[in-house]
Amino acid sequence: MSARFAFNHATAKFWDQREAVEACARAGAGIGLWREPVQEMGVAATAKLVRDAGVAVTSLCRAGFFTDPTPAALEDNRRAIDEAAAVGAPVLVLVSGGIPDGGTIDSARDGVRQALAELAPYARERGVTLAIEPLHPMFASDRCVVTTLNEALDLAAPFAPEAVGVVVDTYHVWWDPQVWQGIARAGREGRIASFQFADWVTPLPAGVLTGRGQLGDGCVDFKRYLAEVDATGFTGPIEVELFNDALWARPGAEVFAETKAAFERVTA
Template identity: 55%
Template sequence: MTVPHPRLSINQATIKYANLETALRVTADAGVQSIGLWREPVNEVGLDTATKMLTDSGLRFSTHCRGGFFTLPAGPERDAALEDNRRAIDETAALAAAGAEGSTAVLVLVAGGLPEGSRDLIGARERVRDAIGELVPYAQSAGVTLAIEPLHPMFGSDRCVVSTLGQALDIASDFAPEAVGAAVDTFHIWWDPQVLEQIARAGREGRIATYQVCDWATPLPADVLLSRHYMGDGVIDFASLTSAVVATGYDRDIEVELFNADIWNDDPAAVVARTVASFTATVSPHLP
């Protein structure tokens, strides 16, 4: 069995159909030391139970997914989204405190797409900036970093109006680095001609809140959301991207996050084992 790199973290989305108990168990049994959790499985068992389960697992906590979805104009729906993000901040703080030494209190934010009937992309991004500004004092009081995750432009209409790392950093620049950073996800940014320059910028500004890896391969499935692959099965250059992140001094966990129907339908333990092997082959060689 391949010994996992100590900085590898399994994002729970990779084994989506496993409940929290199973996800923690198969991750720990594989020798992986860290896990990123999603809100739905945590809320399914309740936060108190989830924190105890995490503590008992001995795993570090790398990120919580997800907050965001606040591109709506002012009104009850936007207010409800902001309140839900405050709950997500509370969950993140509690889970980070429950995880093993080295856990990080990072809440990943997916900005949200264009409101129905709107074509105002610039206005939607400004509402993201405004929403984060409303959440920052609450996040700071909880010791939580908000990580803006840019998504590939194909998700701009329905999921995320923030499409590049540069756009995420431009929004984050209004706030303290410990309060707002960025999620660097290879799937979403590998194509960007400025990606290495923007990773270096993120490092200078102290804003890399998490580094997430998976691969890109074509043709894409009908549901493009489910188009992530094990590292090495696609075209992404993990050597250059990982080296660029390492050069910034980033020394936290590195999450593998896979949205793929075939992977989800596989045995969770087998998925974790293959994740370990693919990470070892493609990412580990570029880590100190």
């Protein structure tokens, strides 16, 4: 299972991007990149870095936040698509955004539909799959009005799977009693664009956004997620993406080694 391990750079947020890529190269792991470090290094320089290192880019995070699809927001998403194509990321992760001022959750979801209709053809032309990531409902008001895998699949349905898919992130969908049906449906429709691991720990930390648990420290049944996703025929990488203040305070190389070892334990 180690061959499928991918390290999302956010797990060691303050680790130099070059060092993270080099660690992935030594471990034979893929890497999930983030736009801010990519832009800081430069898109062309990042593309050369991963190419020279022989590291597969599994995703670029993130775009979206388009529940109020202004021209400026759509243009930034087009730039994100271009960045993904340039660095060799087959997938651009989308976090839809919360409820805009003066809006409702229904109008925000309409904004997501409108933005996808604008962006999907552009992404397909550039060989990038837009991956809709449903987030836990506690983030619906301010970060993501898409809260279930089936809702994400409904949003993706009007578009070719090559253009729009979904993210299965254990941290965000573990609670959903319909998640297994959603995974099976995503497999039938060919829409699993990204598979991510993170654990849910209780009691919840004060900063819930940055309280994702190390794999095996919480209540997520990773073995079942692995079995259910594998049963769909998905054989792609599995990214570990942990937003965690305690991890961020530690040396990146140490976090990488711990995270890879935890991944191997929960997938054994």
